[in-house]
Amino acid sequence: MNPLQKFQIEVRVRYQETDAQGRVHHATYPNYFECARVEMLRAGGISYADLENQGVILVVTELGCNYLGGAVFDDLLVVEVETVRAKGTRIQHQYVIRRGTETLVTGHTVVACINPQGRPQPLPDFLRSIPSA
Amino acid sequence: MNPLQKFQIEVRVRYQETDAQGRVHHATYPNYFECARVEMLRAGGISYADLENQGVILVVTELGCNYLGGAVFDDLLVVEVETVRAKGTRIQHQYVIRRGTETLVTGHTVVACINPQGRPQPLPDFLRSIPSA
Amino acid sequence: MNPLQKFQIEVRVRYQETDAQGRVHHATYPNYFECARVEMLRAGGISYADLENQGVILVVTELGCNYLGGAVFDDLLVVEVETVRAKGTRIQHQYVIRRGTETLVTGHTVVACINPQGRPQPLPDFLRSIPSA
């Protein structure tokens, strides 16, 4: 399968990411989503850092998370990312975070492509042509 | 108006909360939402820290954010929180984050009430009776 | 006293800043130091955001922290900052973080003044002339 369609990474929970309830703070997971997007691009031969240097900037315009269970310090999580739609100026991804067979978090994001002046610009061809789920 | 129904706080953007795009990182705003929830409770005479000590634990089960504009370092933001629904074991809040008259972020959360063993428990009466929007 | 010499702020501990040991994670306090530096400048009539826009960029080159006690969620801390030395291209500050009369953290930072190209530049006069502790 094209890695730009579906990809997964492993993330080890850091101490700093937990909170006094003993679990990962809910605002941590969007960072795991972002790591998965970046590694998905890399697996597809694209460095997001290079993209930005070339003036192709992706900004998050929408985020949704559903928290079903709580990860704890040192958990080794699998973060799965899937491209739902890549069209015009926007890409929608969905995510599942698992610990073993247990689903802890599901979510989605929409990123929009802007230029260095902050104006929307069409996605580059290689992003627009990602086969979607 | 009952502060437990609608409340707002001011938040000053910290340097650490910005990212290399020069704006506040999108995973920061849920922390502002959380600060607003905590201060809303305090304004209503409730310390969330005390609640937890009494075994009433609120965990975030759902989060949604729409990013319309980007805050930058040192912005003084207004974070408005409103109780949409407080019933059974759950409270739903919605949020608007503004810089002056400009809306930067809207969002919502659902928190569920659990006991120290992690089981759902009914909201205490004073939370269940919050007049909703 | 000149606020640029000695100043203090209050900081309310956020949930996200705690960790699974139930206390504020040690990497959080440098952010409180930074907030105190920024507010100290503001109290002295200087917006650090404006300074950066004028090409006067302060980067942290040294950090030290001693942790004597642990803050917990919702603590209202006092963060005291004092200018120890402001000379050439560098400013040294020292910090004390207290909860009531209890000292929780002491520390220091050195910031260096650079230009937008990343080269050291002398501190502006109004920073170089801060009376030191």
Next chain:
Amino acid sequence: MNPLQKFQIEVRVRYQETDAQGRVHHATYPNYFECARVEMLRAGGISYADLENQGVILVVTELGCNYLGGAVFDDLLVVEVETVRAKGTRIQHQYVIRRGTETLVTGHTVVACINPQGRPQPLPDFLRSIPSA
């Protein structure tokens, strides 16, 4: 060499860890230090999560960082950790963070061993006997 004496990990810089100066925020590096400590223990056959569950809690009592250069988004950093001293109730580590051959950050921490009631306790034998640098 005993991994508990000297060890290194790789860390990929996340977007959230950068700030508006375009580099990694200075309060991020202590988290990289902590990841290195945890992985050093794991390489030596010790899970820090298990240690805590057995009532052996390590808390940071001292932190020092010197910032020589700035990492940027997506840098693949090497974080080297070395045990300087492990005696009584405390372990001192030192760190070097490199990007290729360039040293970006050096630092040290002291962790103290406490019990679940927060009282100092002697390091377990397997930690006290770490050969030091």
